Each structure stands twice: as C-alpha cells, then as structure tokens.
Amino acid sequence: MSSSLLAFLVRLATGVRLLHDLPEDGKRRIYFANHSSHLDFMVIWAALPARQRAWTRPVAAAEYWEKGPLRRWLSSRVFNAVLIPRDLARMRHDDPMGTMLAALEEGSDLIVFPEGTRSESGALGPFKPGLHHLASKRPDLVLVPVFLENLSRILPKGELLPLPLMGQAVFGPPLAGPADGESKAAFLDRARDAVLQLSRGQLTPHSDEGS
Amino acid sequence: MKDPELLYLVGGVVAVLLLASLVTRLLIRKSGETPVLVNLRQRVNAWWWMMLIFSSSMALGRGGVFGFYALLSFLALREFITLSPTPRGDHRTLTWVFFLILPLHYLFAWAPWYGMFLIWIPVYAFVFIPIRSALAGDTDRFLERTSRIQWGVLTCVYFLSHLPMLLYLPIPGYEGQNAKLLFFVVLVTQISDVMQYVFGKLFGKTKIAPKVSPSKTREGLLYGGAAATLIGTGLWWATPFTPLAAAAMSALLVAAGFFGGLVMSAVKRSLGAKDWGRGIPGHGGVLDRLDSLLFAGPVFFHITGYYFGTHMASSHAQPAWMKEALRLWMGP
Numbered sequence: 162m163s164s165s166l167l168a169f170l171v172r173l174a175t176g177v178r179l180l181h182d183l184p185e186d187g188k189r190r191i192y193f194a195n196h197s198s199h200l201d202f203m204v205i206w207a208a209l210p211a212r213q214r215a216w217t218r219p220v221a222a223a224e225y226w227e228k229g230p231l232r233r234w235l236s237s238r239v240f241n242a243v244l245i246p247r248d249l250a251r252m253r254h255d256d257p258m259g260t261m262l263a264a265l266e267e268g269s270d271l272i273v274f275p276e277g278t279r280s281e282s283g284a285l286g287p288f289k290p291g292l293h294h295l296a297s298k299r300p301d302l303v304l305v306p307v308f309l310e311n312l313s314r315i316l317p318k319g320e321l322l323p324l325p326l327m328g329q330a331v332f333g334p335p336l337a338g339p340a341d342g343e344s345k346a347a348f349l350d351r352a353r354d355a356v357l358q359l360s361r362g363q364l365t366p367h368s369d370e371g372s
Numbered sequence: 373m374k375d376p377e378l379l380y381l382v383g384g385v386v387a388v389l390l391l392a393s394l395v396t397r398l399l400i401r402k403s404g405e406t407p408v409l410v411n412l413r414q415r416v417n418a419w420w421w422m423m424l425i426f427s428s429s430m431a432l433g434r435g436g437v438f439g440f441y442a443l444l445s446f447l448a449l450r451e452f453i454t455l456s457p458t459p460r461g462d463h464r465t466l467t468w469v470f471f472l473i474l475p476l477h478y479l480f481a482w483a484p485w486y487g488m489f490l491i492w493i494p495v496y497a498f499v500f501i502p503i504r505s506a507l508a509g510d511t512d513r514f515l516e517r518t519s520r521i522q523w524g525v526l527t528c529v530y531f532l533s534h535l536p537m538l539l540y541l542p543i544p545g546y547e548g549q550n551a552k553l554l555f556f557v558v559l560v561t562q563i564s565d566v567m568q569y570v571f572g573k574l575f576g577k578t579k580i581a582p583k584v585s586p587s588k589t590r591e592g593l594l595y596g597g598a599a600a601t602l603i604g605t606g607l608w609w610a611t612p613f614t615p616l617a618a619a620a621m622s623a624l625l626v627a628a629g630f631f632g633g634l635v636m637s638a639v640k641r642s643l644g645a646k647d648w649g650r651g652i653p654g655h656g657g658v659l660d661r662l663d664s665l666l667f668a669g670p671v672f673f674h675i676t677g678y679y680f681g682t683h684m685a686s687s688h689a690q691p692a693w694m695k696e697a698l699r700l701w702m703g704p
Contacts, residue, residue, distance in 0.1 A: 176454075176649075317460055322467050325446070327454045327649060 171207035176327030196274035197313030284367035308359035414654030461510025568596030632667035
C-alpha cells in the first residue's frame with residue numbers, strides 16, 4: 162500500500178509512465194540502465210506494474226545505503242535493496258556476485274546500473290563486468306535495457322532538492338545473453354550500445370574511466 | 373458565483389461539447405476507428421476534462437481560480453524547462469524559480485497586491501535569476517541560459533497570471549461579475565483556436581509561416597477568426613462591453629491568440645520539439661493548449677482596464693494583513 166503510494170508520487174514528480182504489459186513468464190529479469198541520479202532505481206521501480214514491483218529489487222552500494230536510519234529504512238523496508246559493497250576489501254569477503262545470484266534464486270528481479278556509479282556529466286561510462294557474470298551464470302535471464310531520460314537534470318549528483326522536470330524511462334527489447342565465443346568486453350559493449358540506442362542520441366558514450 | 377449568466381455560459385459550452393461528442397461517435401460508427409477520428413475523440417474527451425476542471429475551479433471561488441492558474445503555470449513552466457537544455461549550473465536557480473518565485477507571485481496576485489504583482493517577476497525575479505546562476509560559476513552560454521529561464525517565467529507565470537487577475541479588475545456596474553469576463557477570454561481564445569484549425573483543414577491553402585506552424589493558414593485565420601469574433605460578439609451580454617466593443621475585444625483576442633500560438637510554436641521548434649509534452653491526450657502538453665492565452669491574457673487585461681479607466685494600483689494596494697504579517701516578522 163505505502164509502496165504503491167510512493168510509486169505513484171515518484172511517477173507524478175518525474176512524469177514517468179506506468180508500464181502495463183509485462184509478460185509474466187516466470188523468467189527472472191535484470192533491468193540495466195544508465196545512472197546519473199539517486200532517483201534512477203526509484204523511477205524504474207515506479208514504472209513497473211505493482212505485481213512486478215513487489216519482487217523487483219535494486220542493487221545498490223552498501224556504503225551509501227547503510228549510512229543513517231532513513232537510508233537504512235528506505236533501502237531495507239521500502240525498496241528491499243540488494244546491497245553490494247563498493248570497497249574492494251569488503252568485496253572480497255562479502256561475495257557480491259553470490260548475493261545477487263542468491264536474490265535471483267529466491268525469485269527476485271534486479272535493477273542494476275552497470276556503470277557502477279552515477280555519471281557526473283550525463284555521459285554513459287564503461288560497463289563493469291558484473292552484468293556479464295550474471296548473464297553467463299544464468300543464461301535463462303531476460304536482460305532488459307532501460308534508458309533514463311532527464312534524471313540527471315531532475316536530481317544531479319550532489320543536489321538535495323529535485324527539480325519538477327519531466328523524465329522518462331524507456332524500456333527496450335531484451336538483449337541476448339553472451340553468445341558462444343563472444344568475449345566479455347564484446348558483450349558489455351553490446352549491452353552498453355543497447356542503452357545508447359534507446360537514448361536516440363541523447364546519451365553520449367565517454368570512453369575514459371568514470372570516477 | 374451565483375450568477376445565472378455564468379451558468380448560461382457553462383451550459384452553452386456543455387451543449388457544444390455534447391454535440392461534438394455525438395458527432396464524433398456517429399463519424400466513428402460510420403467510418404470506423406481511423407487515426408484522425410481517434411485523435412478527434414481524444415481531443416473532445418480532453419475538452420470535457422479541461423472544461424470540467426476550469427469550471428469547478430471557478431465554483432471554488434477566488435482561491436480555487438488562483439490555485440488552478442498557479443498549478444497551470446507550474447505545469448507549463450515544467451514543460452518549458454524540460455525542453456530547454458538547462459545545464460547543471462542552473463539547478464539551484466531553477467529550484468528557486470519553481471518553489472519560491474512562482475508561488476510568491478501567485479500569492480501577491482491572489483492577495484491582491486497589484487503593485488507587487490506587476491513588478492515581482494520583471495524586477496525582483498529577473499534580478500535574482502542571473503545573480504544565482506552567476507554564483508553557480510558556469511559561464512558557458514550564460515546570456516542564453518539566463519534569457520531562456522527568464523522567458524519561461526515571463527510567459528508561463530507572469531503572462532498567464534493575468535487571466536485570474538481579471539477577477540479583480542474594478543469595472544463600474546460590473547462588480548462581482550468578473551468571473552464571466554475570465555470565462556469570456558478563455559472561451560473566445562480557445563474557440564478561435566478550434567475554428568482556425570477547422571477552417572484551416574477545410575479551406576486552408578496559403579500557409580502563413582510553414583516552417584513555424586504548418587497548420588496555420590491565412591484562410592483558417594480569416595474564416596476561423598471571423599467565426600470566433602462573431603461568437604464573442606454574440607456573448608456581449610455576459611461582458612461589461614457594448615456589442616461593438618465586444619466585437620473589437622473578440623478580434624483582439626483572436627489576434628493575440630494567433631500570435632501567441634505562432635510565437636510559442638517558434639520557441640518550441642527552436643528547441644527541437646513538435647509538442648510541448650504529452651500531458652493532455654490528443655493535444656500534446658499543457659502549453660500546447662495554453663499558448664494562445666499567454667499573450668491574449670495580459671493584452672486583454674490592460675486594454676480592458678484602460679477602456680474602463682480603472683486604477684488597480686490604488687484600489688488594490690498591499691493588503692493590510694500582509695503588511696501586518698511582514699511587521700510581525702521583521703519588527704516595526
């Protein structure tokens with residue numbers, strides 16, 4: 162109930178439309194998108210039909226979302242986030258891939274941002290290999306590219322108050338998993354191209370490592 | 373709002389919409405759901421909703437009307453800024469614009485504090501906007517960015533707010549009936565839009581500015597404008613005007629509405645879009661519907677005021693309660 166209300170408010174504030182027809186074929190889905198704002202996963206989550214929303218969990222940075230009671234409450238109670246450490250030392254010991262695979266195993270769909278961090282410039286950074294790991298471990302996954310429009314203007318990195326501009330979440334056709342003999346880099350490039358194409362030129366690739 | 377003449381106006385519009393719905397339904401039954409007819413049905417349905425919201429805001433009295441236009445300004449400005457590529461350096465400026473400048477403007481308008489209503493945006497906001505953007509430190513295309521925000525605030529907030537301001541225009545012998553004047557302006561301007569569109573589709577040959585707005589034709593403007601002027605003249609009984617003055621004011625609304633639509637269309641295209649948004653099914657965005665009212669509102673407001681020799685500045689000075697509130701806050 163409260164989550165339906167929140168999703169409605171997010172759609173109202175950002176102008177994102179509710180999706181209607183997602184096939185319920187029992188397959189697990191991974192939504193992957195460009196990342197420029199804290200609102201990003203909320204927008205994808207709010208665009209999903211209520212039933213799908215119930216079992217869709219965002220993958221987010223543990224360091225950020227474990228700080229403070231409000232963030233903890235939001236990430237654990239409201240969004241039921243899968244928290245992944247960014248810190249290398251913690252990563253070795255926490256096994257982020259295992260956590261994500263376990264979540265999929267339990268029947269959750271995931272929202273991931275393969276750039277790994279929010280882009281400052283709005284350009285699309287290189288994809289981290291996590292998406293490739295997941296797709297090769299679970300070939301049955303449906304990989305859905307999503308382009309998030311204008312979110313970097315609504316709430317850019319480092320700002321507290323969102324602007325009431327209109328954004329959009331464009332869901333693309335599923336991306337085929339890694340083909341036989343396709344290298345990791347080639348697959349990640351293909352995934353990144355899928356998001357770039359959905360943006361129809363609004364997103365520009367930037368090649369140097371994002372911070 | 374217990375004015376029977378206002379009810380006649382609302383009733384007339386309801387009758388026209390009923391007819392439009394009926395004709396659309398018959399056409400669809402005859403030729404099936406063609407894209408043109410589906411768009412027509414969407415448009416008519418949207419008209420019903422717009423009419424319903426517009427009329428019920430009036431039923432709620434002054435607060436309802438000003439609240440409704442504040443919301444329209446907010447939605448229009450939202451569409452305007454969404455299409456204008458404002459960079460990171462404008463974020464804080466725009467936060468102030470949306471959450472402080474706009475609500476305060478409508479507060480001054482509703483109060484009413486006429487002097488402040490006139491200068492709040494052209495003086496205070498326009499001084500503040502470039503200052504805040506300069507403080508953000510981004511000098512890239514500074515003048516262009518500042519002008520863009522200022523133009524958006526000027527049209528979507530300042531110009532539009534002149535429509536509800538019509539409620540306060542002191543017209544001798546017309547006291548307490550100003551809601552009909554607001555209804556008249558919106559009705560004639562919108563009917564002029566519809567008539568120009570219909571006559572343009574039927575007889576349109578000579579495009580006036582094909583690059584700016586391909587649907588605006590000379591024939592559409594002449595015949596549609598004449599039809600709207602006739603309808604406006606026929607409504608003289610609801611206005612403070614004589615039939616002749618009502619005809620002149622209707623023609624003024626047609627002209628200002630036409631140019632408002634033309635200019636906003638040029639702005640829209642310079643921003644690389646066909647529609648302002650997708651908020652109203654069949655029409656596009658809120659601004660696609662309001663564009664003709666943006667210029668018509670302030671021009672009509674001031675010419676009407678001049679015609680009746682009203683002195684808004686002295687009759688609507690800063691209200692005592694606002695003076696008291698400021699004194700409590702700032703000390704004597």
